[in-house]
Amino acid sequence: MEKPYYEIMIEGPFSFNYTFRRHHRTTETLKPMVIDQETKRFIKWIYLGETPFLLDAKVKKQDGKVYIVPNTEDNTENRSLKEYLSRMLGVDNSLDEFYHTFKDNEKIAMLTDEFHGMRVLANPDLFEVxxxxxxxxxxxxxxxxxxxxxxxxxxxxxxxxxGVDLYLFPRPETVAQLEYDQLRELSFSQRKAEYIIDFARNVVNGNIDFERLWTSSNDEIINELLQYRGIGRWTIECLMLFGLNRPDVLPAADIGLRNAVREIYKLDLQPRTEEVQLLAEKENWGPWAGYITFYMWQYLNMVSK
Structure with a gap:
């Protein structure tokens, strides 16, 4: 008897090219992922629990629907892998709802038309983020x-x-055992070395529980993490958007967002943080502030080239 075959459906429009255009920070000699735009395939080493796993999957369209299909010899439903992929692609975030909400907003509709089907590609390894x-x-x-x-x-x-070198990011337990001087020898500043190693030690000793963050509110996450050195509001907002795939995060102080608002709204000066917040309130960005921010960043990158 054949084992059940499984796949993950993504509702609404989906652009592989736009979604997988954004990589996590990388160099020419070390990559986080292999991406084949022609076959819509992506390959990445990840951790499922504490076990290294080669994530190899394709995006396919069938009967007007989009599916993520893991390419494994034993394609039986793996709950950990399914959860990872769902978090990575933010399958609970409805682009149909996002686009419909702002169809009458000239500026945002321009962005959704330009980057139609682009989802935030998150990294569920919150420690790495x-x-x-x-x-x-x-x-x-x-x-x-x-x-x-x-x-x-x-x-x-x-x-x-x-032929491509893919990485597995260090585990918190390994980083926690490092000494500050080891990072200083790699050209990390003293403070940055302390921030990273101390953060890893707080994860290892249980002060920070990543799994709990998935079900915590944005305010709870901010209040919990702000107490740790080296972690400010912007860092937490990046975690919520690019790790937890929260669509409602507004990093109003981000310089890139402020520059994008200036470009899109044809302002004479870069808006202040408070002005971005007021704009978001006026236009009811609310549940989709993170996606609007992400689309604005992509627009700024496009016009800056």
Missing amino acids: VVDTIIGQQINLTFAATLKERLIRLAGDVKTFE
Whole structure:
């Protein structure tokens, strides 16, 4: 008797090209994922629990519907894998609802037309998201990617897939055992080394429970994590959007968002944080503030090229 075959349905419009265009911070020599735009296939080493697992899946369309299909020799329903994929693609976030809500908003409708079917591609490894964001604080993207690769090669793992070096991000337990000087030797600042290692130690000793964050409210997450050194509101907002795939996060202080608002709304000056918040309230961004932010970032990237 054949074992049951399974797949995950994504409701509403879906663009593979737009969704998988955004990578997590990377370098030319080390990649988080192999992406084949032609076959709509993506491959990535992940952890299911504490076990390394080669995530290999395709996106297929059938009868007007979109499915994520794991390519495994034994395609039986794996609850951990199904949960990972659902979190990664934010399958509970309805783009139909998002687009319908703002169909009469000229500025946002312009964005949804331009990037139709683009979903936020999240990283359910919340430890990686936080550390990645800490690394990127107040330095340029190229140097941040270099530091991340150095940390991975020190404490994580690298596996080759079809000639491409893919990484497994270090586990909290491994990072918690590092000494600050080990990161300082890799050109991390003293403070950044302390922030990362201390954060890992708080995860290991149980002060921070990532699994609980999935069911916590945005305010609860902010209040819980703000007490830790190196973790400010912007870092938490990045975690909620790019880790937890929350569509209602508004990182109003983000420079990229403020620049995008200036560009899209044809403002003379970059708006202040308070002005972005007022705009979001006036236009009722509410439940979709995170997606609006994400689309605005992509628009800014497009017009800046």
